[in-house]
Amino acid sequence: MNNLRDLPSMELLLQNATLLIERFGRPLTLDSLRLTLDETRARFKTDPETILPSIDNILDQAESHLSTWTSPTLLPVINATGVILHTNLGRAPLSSATIQAMNDVASNYSNLEYDLSKGKRGSRLIHAESILQKLTGAEAALVVNNNASALLLVLSALANKKRVIIARSQLVEIGGGFRVPDVMKQSGAKLVEVGTTNKVRVSDYKDALGAKTGLVMRAHRSNFKIVGFTEEPKLKDIVDVAHDADVIVVDDLGSGALLDTANYGFAHEPTVQESLAAGADLVCFSGDKLLGGPQAGIIIGKKVLIDRIKKHPLARAVRADKTCLAGVTATLVHYLKDEAEREIPIVRMMSITLDQIKVRAEAWREEVGYGEVVFSESTVGGGSLPEESIPTFVLALEVKSPDKFLERLRKANPPVIARTENDKVLFDPRTVLDEIMLINVLKKVLAEYL
Template identity: 50%
Template structure:
């Protein structure tokens, strides 16, 4: 291909570009070295275009290309997204969004110093666990409480402290795999205990546990199968039965509930989800659950139970490795306060989504459609289902109203539209079903409605 060699001579030097007003702004915003590097790359790309038969770009274009490079380079890798998938506790998208009050608490604590491990009344060193212990005791009826950085850590700590070198008996039907390919048996082995499986995948009776107990047994472990269902010919052992057997034999019962639900899910037409309160009342010695699932708070592993048992966990050396940080504590305390005040359904996003009425969902989608129609964009409503997700209430759904964009009215393939939504300033994650792109308002925060509509208009109008 022929090209005009004179075009090369028209290219400005890096120094000339740096001395323009825009070049000086780039240097001030990103540093002289980074601005120089970006301009060199911009000029190299311009030379490639000239060799391909193009013309010399203007200085303004070269500077704009360099600025775009730097802006893209410094975009945060971890970014907020708009969840329009209809999966409420979406693990891939960060699980539970925090309440505005929890976010404010994090900001208040993280911008300065805090009494994390300092007793303000006594003027002496304190414990970071006191900030949420009493609230958890009040909410669950536990004698004591402790918090780690996630629920797998809570399980690992509990077994390490209570069963190191001893046997832990668990039903074969509860040897679950959690997110990321991590399996409960592997976590148990890392604690230094010996796993003893009893029963079958679908049926485990109290007699199976009793037959497995030896002089080396320390704990009877129950793991709630929160991310799958076994239906049909099934039988499981209640915590009340486990507790009666364990205490008769001088053993402990540990109950890993996973999702950490404090409210009655049945009020919303969902299946019953076991609560820490119920497990403790049934006789469990220690119960562990997540902070960022149905609790609706930050990632955390919460342990509640008998005071003597929790004290053993708190003194274990592993506690130092899995302890919770001040920002997470601030968010967790505020989230728990919502439950104390009876305002969880209004304040905590997960519960606002679960309790959102069909009337509200229809109103929001209708408003979206009306705004899109003023720009000539054809969309319609479609009935659908939202799911809880996040290893909580498997198989349970909530009826919803979706915004539907049919392939026949979109000017390019739906997978391209989906990709462009993910490339939006605030990425929007939707889903495609058959020949329709669907957005579920249940998982879109109300304050994000305007941005969703604006993104669709920018891509389709």
């Protein structure tokens, strides 16, 4: 008859757990052994006929716990969906130079807040500013940790307890349920809606301008469209009306394009340079969307306003860290050197030709020995260029159960994220960075599945 007293002692288990202790440390190994013994005792109480595990069985179960505890939840995956800026998959992959720049400052001390020429304390706020000035023509710039922070900081610094005028059609909700009205409320600004959902005129802005107006804000609808019976004034017309009333204009672009997306077959996405040329006093945009860099919020515009923003207490709470500043700078250098199409992954994905994609898809078909190459569409995603797509070719696999096949792909090492269409699993070369790894995973999963 089984007896819990027959379980090996903790001392005996530790004597046999030398390899586990070397890999995971003694305290964590001890925790895993205790948990394994507790689980065994619980099973025994439920079923006294349970066969007690051997020392090897206990060590195997403890190792399983240790592996689970020490394995990261954030993993690299292969994006074969054809969605270039896939928010759920981390948006923009970084260029080699950007990764190197971030690694250099992360693995060493840096002059983050040290003035090398003067030999005394400096400011982290200067990093990336000069290159943003050069690229955009802005008087000043500030980098924070994301674009929602940028907007919150601008509103808090310039419009607390003041009126902020915005078109009703621009009260957008971004990913995760965050809404522009909620951000404005958090800043202490008073929201003043103008126009209707589908029709906004310059006269609506003009009529709303009055005492205690802190600023006029435009929020670019980067993740949806309003079509049909619509009307909306150009940014320059809004700027002219606001400036006539001595009110500043903030343009929240969101996606932050520095290049004309129309050059790559998409609709034109308003660029940062265009907003400044239209007279916007401040422009806010993301670093990890169409810019193709690390997560960041970037504010550019009039120096007098940027200086006020830099001094606001919230600026410290949302400031960018050294790796972010290094990464943003390295990404911007690609634009400055006119090498973005070659070096920045998402720009390269947008600019690759249809013929090049077809060649890659056919090579996959040849290597895998299964499926067919068919015409399809890629999208930008990431809250940029809504409903816009460009032609692509994909490797299409017809399998018995697409959902189960996708599940196996997700459980692979590395996980592969694909998409389905017409009961076929599709793999788009446009967004795949490591083709060899993808082919190896496909071969293995197909061998097990077919």
